[in-house]
Amino acid sequence: MAVLELKDVTFKYQLAKETILENISLSIEKGEFVALVGRNGVGKTTLCSIMRGLIPTFHTGTMSGQVLLNGIDISDMSIGDLALHIGFVFQNPFVQVSGVKQTVFEEIAYGLENLGVERSEIIRRVDEMLVQLNIGHLKLKHPMQLSGGQSQRVALASVLVMDPGILIIDEPTSQLDPQGTEEVFETIRLLKERKKTIILVEHKVDWVAEYADRVIVINDKHIVKDASASEVFSDPMLLETGNNLPQVALLALRLKESGKTDIENIPTTLDEAYQQLKGRIDHGSH
């Protein structure tokens, strides 16, 4: 059974002239890692807010359709209780600070205090999260005095520590350097191993291609493609929607177009490209 399901969802912001999303239907299974891609302003964050129940409660507008969490319409659930099931990491980490905590350690612990977790368990889980996201050195710093990258990791830690079954993560690496990005994706990989359901908005398609099970492409208010990561990222049509393809896929497509290779399966990850190249080199050398 789907853990999260959207049925024919349409939404228009209160002061907008047009709808931002129309007739969106999708179903996400437990333990699935789904990536949402699309150019800026296409409605990815709006879709995340709808799935988390923040729309239409906080961002008002006209919404039709249904969002079901484990078969229950989320409009019948309290928005506070949804935090027990769905975690949401915002695009802008600076607004994800509670504003009442004096240290990063306390900030990460705040969600657990709200969920009524025992003190000793809070300390254990926060310590674990500090190590996992490599932010132990920040634990006594004030949450408002962090750099963009540091804030982004703290925001991610603050939600991950609550251990919800479903995680919606909106561009968690936008302010991170390559090493930080790798660490975040490594954390997401660990979450996937723990059978968490992950919905990720991310523009860094090379990383998405490596990790995601499924990619949903949004364009012009609709879902235009919903398939496996390798299928989506090997399709040059994606470029026409203002999105990018992984570097290895672009290279392979360019070689194919120029007639330099008869490659059939466009690789979308470094590993796939390596295997194909290795096979050809091995084949050529014999």
Next chain:
Amino acid sequence: MLERRKGPLSKLYPLTKLVFLFCAVILAIVFDWRFGYLVMVPLTLFLAAFSGNFFSFLKKFIGALLLFVIFVFLFKIMLDKSDSQILFQWQFIVIRIQGLIDGLNQTSVLVVMAAVVLLFFETTEVEDLMISLQQKKVSHVVSYIVLSTLQMIPDMVKRSKVIMQAQQARGIETEGNIYLRMRAFFPSLGPLIISSISELEERAITLEVRGFSASVEKTFLKDIQSRSIDRILSLGFIFLSMALIGWRIYVWLF
């Protein structure tokens, strides 16, 4: 967890200090200037020193009250036309003992209030106070509003500085005489208020995402407990205050 305030008074349960604060203010209302100036001011100074916050406390105390107290004293002294003993006379300035006593009486409650409130915040984390109130079943929404409001003030001061710097970067003169400063200050109010309102909405969403209104009983990372000494002190303050008020009423009546 991180201990930000040190000293013996910071180890007391916040509500114990709150009881002391209320008792002191009530007694200052009931008694005359001698209680405020001769008992409470020296006592709060002593407690601040005992807690290792003497200079910080003194600086805030003087900063908060000096101008006000001087103004009230001047006002009272100038207006006093009683025939009480003259303490000092120079040209048209005449300081009589009655004017001085009126000044002391007028300022006594405020001085005590400022002294105990400043001492309270000098030795108490606001968050600790909120936790202790929640332990006494005060709504977590109320405690969040109080806590975030108190912490929002320094954030707004910081943001206003950033806005002023942005104005400067665009060539607007923000330094100089009072007229120039005022001209730079008012246009910065708009962005400051709008950004603060927009932050409020984002803050509300953040809180929901962090389970603020989840229907479970909250727990606290900080281990704040009322100990025996707190209960003894609280009861002591209450009984002492009641005894002093009773004595005061007795003196009034008989």
